Amino acid sequence: MPAFRKHDMLPSPRHDEQARQDFVGSLRGHLSGRLMPGAYQVYSRRVEPALRAELGREPDENEVRRAMTREPYYQFWSAMQRRSQELLWESVIDPTERELPGLIERAKARRQAPASRKGQQRGKASPAVRRGSLRLDPDLPLPRYHTTVDIHLQPGAYHTDSTADDVAAGAIYDKGINLYMGGALGAENDLMGDTLVAYVRQRHPASRPRRILDMGCAIGNSTVVWARAFPQAEVHGIDVGAPVLRYAHARAEGLGVPVHFSQQNAEQTSFEDGSFDLVVSHIMLHETSKPALSRIFAECRRLLRPGGLMLHLEIPRGHTVFEQFMHNWESYNNNETFSRYMTRIDLAAEARKGGFEASKVRVDEFAMEMSVAQMNYAENFVWKILAAER
Numbered sequence: 334m335p336a337f338r339k340h341d342m343l344p345s346p347r348h349d350e351q352a353r354q355d356f357v358g359s360l361r362g363h364l365s366g367r368l369m370p371g372a373y374q375v376y377s378r379r380v381e382p383a384l385r386a387e388l389g390r391e392p393d394e395n396e397v398r399r400a401m402t403r404e405p406y407y408q409f410w411s412a413m414q415r416r417s418q419e420l421l422w423e424s425v426i427d428p429t430e431r432e433l434p435g436l437i438e439r440a441k442a443r444r445q446a447p448a449s450r451k452g453q454q455r456g457k458a459s460p461a462v463r464r465g466s467l468r469l470d471p472d473l474p475l476p477r478y479h480t481t482v483d484i485h486l487q488p489g490a491y492h493t494d495s496t497a498d499d500v501a502a503g504a505i506y507d508k509g510i511n512l513y514m515g516g517a518l519g520a521e522n523d524l525m526g527d528t529l530v531a532y533v534r535q536r537h538p539a540s541r542p543r544r545i546l547d548m549g550c551a552i553g554n555s556t557v558v559w560a561r562a563f564p565q566a567e568v569h570g571i572d573v574g575a576p577v578l579r580y581a582h583a584r585a586e587g588l589g590v591p592v593h594f595s596q597q598n599a600e601q602t603s604f605e606d607g608s609f610d611l612v613v614s615h616i617m618l619h620e621t622s623k624p625a626l627s628r629i630f631a632e633c634r635r636l637l638r639p640g641g642l643m644l645h646l647e648i649p650r651g652h653t654v655f656e657q658f659m660h661n662w663e664s665y666n667n668n669e670t671f672s673r674y675m676t677r678i679d680l681a682a683e684a685r686k687g688g689f690e691a692s693k694v695r696v697d698e699f700a701m702e703m704s705v706a707q708m709n710y711a712e713n714f715v716w717k718i719l720a721a722e723r
Contacts, residue, residue: 334622335514336389336516336520337685338513338518338520338521340521340587340588341439341587342427342436342439342440342500342503342504342507342580342583342584342587342613343364343504343507343508344425344429344431344436344504344508345428346427346428347362347428350427350428352426352665353420353423353427354424354425354512356424356517357374357420357421357424357512358418358512358516358661360413360417360420361417361512361513361515362515362611363648364410364413364414365515366418367675368409368413369410369411369659371406371410372397372401372406372407372410373655375401375404375406375407376397376401376521378657379404379701380397380400380401380404380517381655382485383400384396384400387486391494391507391654392654392655394654394657394658394661394676396417397653397654397655397658398658401658403576411662411666412472412609414662414666415666415667418485418486418513418667419601421509421512421513422486422487422488422505422509423432424512425504425505425508425509425512425723426488426505426589427503429504429505431502431532431570432500433496433499433504434498436500436501436504436580436583437497437498437499437500439498439583439587440498440500440579440580440582440583441498441606443582443583443587444467444582444618447547449465449615456652458483458624463686463703464580464586464591465582465585465591465592465593465594465686466593466594466596467578467579467582468593468594468595468654469575469578469579469594469595469596470595470596470597470713471575471644473596473597473598474598475492475573475574476598476600476621476622476625477622478576478607478620478621478622478670478671479492479573479620479624480492481670482668482670484620484668484669485513485667485668485669486510486667486668487502487505487506487582487629487669488505489501489502490502490574491506491551491572491573491574491577492573492574492575492577493576494575494576494577496542497722498579499575499576499579500522500576500579500580500583501576502574502576502577502580502586503551503576503577503578503579503580503581503700504580505551506577506580507522507552507554507580507584507631510522513635517532517599519558519704521553521554522552522554523555523557523558525554525555525616525646525716526554526555526556526557526558526559526615527558528646528716529555529615529644529718530558530559530562530636532564532644532699532718532720533642535573536602536720537642538613540611540642541565542566542609542610542611542642543565543566543567543610543613544560544566544567544568544569544608544609544610544611545559545560545567545569545585545609545610545611546570546604546611546612546613546615546636547559547561547568547569547570547571547613547614547615548599548611548612548613548614548617548629548633549571549572549575549615549617549620550570550571550572550578550581551572551574551581551612552577552580552581552584553570553581553582553584553585553594553643555588555591555613555615556568556570556585556592556594556599557584557585557588557592558590559611559613560571560585560592562589567593568592568593569592569593569594569604569609570593570594570595571594571595571596571597571598571599571602572594572596572597573596573597573598574596575596575650576688578594578595581594582594597612597672599621599629599632600628600629600632601628601632602624602632602636604636606635606636607635607636607637607638607639607641608636608638609636609637609638609641610637610638610641610642611642611644612633612636612637612641612642612643613643613644613645613646614644614647615646616646616647616648616661617645618647618675618680618719619647619648619671619675620669620671620672621671621695622671623671623674623678624692625687626668626678626683626687627683627687629687630643630683630684630686630687630721631686631687631688632689633687633721634687634688634689634721634723635703637723638723639723640722640723641722641723642690642720642721642722642723643684643719643721643723644679644718644719644720645718645719645721646716646717646718647675647680647716647717647718647719648660648672649698649715650675650676650717651676657676660676661673661676665669680696680717681694681695681696681717681719684721689721689722689723691721693721693723694719694720695721696717696719696720696723697717697718697720698715698716698717698718699715699717699718
């Protein structure tokens with residue numbers, strides 16, 4: 334698995350803990366690279382011909398699901414995939430719990446410490462160092478789509494505080510998604526941010542956003558990318574989860590990147606009308622709900638200045654019925670309760686419901702290079718990008 338860059342908000346696993354994480358990474362790579370493609374063969378060689386003969390037409394996803402869940406090969410792969418997800422969290426929880434007091438103190442210190450400049454010469458004045466900020470709202474109602482289940486099976490999901498000033502959810506998620514994607518998200522889990530930045534550079538080369546908002550930012554792994562790409566911009570990240578935001582702020586400060594994090598719901602924020610040039614999200618939409626989508630898009634439109642741009646990066650749902658079935662494994666087995674409904678949703682239509690003009694909305698696809706061992710449910714991977722201009 335590609336190297337994961339260490340920073341000081343990541344727990345340091347002991348020898349046996351590292352071996353356990355390495356095992357989980359190798360197991361998931363084996364399941365994706367060796368076993369998952371076999372499910373495609375079972376379907377194409379045996380299940381699909383039988384369904385076509387029985388139905389006299391191409392089966393729909395529910396019919397594929399009923400047939401495949403009776404297949405021993407698929408049952409074995411599915412059970413092992415589910416267990417690998419549980420092992421993933423178990424492998425990162427132990428070192429996080431052991432080092433949690435120190436992580437909390439480090440995060441608290443970064444909220445209180447004055448700005449400093451590395452290499453500043455004694456006795457000489459230097460320009461003020463820009464710093465980020467953190468604003469939490471303990472009274473913020475958490476949406477039901479976050480509290481009903483532990484998303485991704487992560488214990489406590491993104492929002493649960495187990496102790497005062499908790500950052501555990503962030504630390505667990507940071508290393509967890511690295512293992513989940515077999516290192517494909519990059520050395521700092523920054524691939525999704527890099528992808529959208531590259532999209533802006535290609536499609537809007539003259540864009541110089543002065544104020545950027547990242548919705549559903551979690552640990553800020555993509556938010557930091559935007560702050561680095563546009564260093565003169567004021568960059569904000571919002572999420573409903575307090576522990577991931579505490580971690581995101583400490584992580585960004587440790588990396589020397591100024592980002593303003595606040596605990597807010599993307600459906601209704603406290604920012605002023607027309608106060609952003611660019612509003613983005615990275616795989617947030619599939620963790621919300623159908624009613625939330627149009628509200629989120631309406632909020633994006635409200636927040637954008639005239640000519641401003643909205644970009645939402647989403648996970649592909651597959652081009653064939655079988656690919657859709659495989660991607661929707663997450664809904665049935667990994668507590669991604671809304672993601673299977675995203676398969677049939679017309680995101681452009683939802684953006685129009687949110688107030689965007691039809692001529693200014695588009696859905697693009699962006700292919701990325703990954704090995705089969707880094708893909709959980711398909712033999713190729715194409716990001717979906719919803720783009721709209723105010």
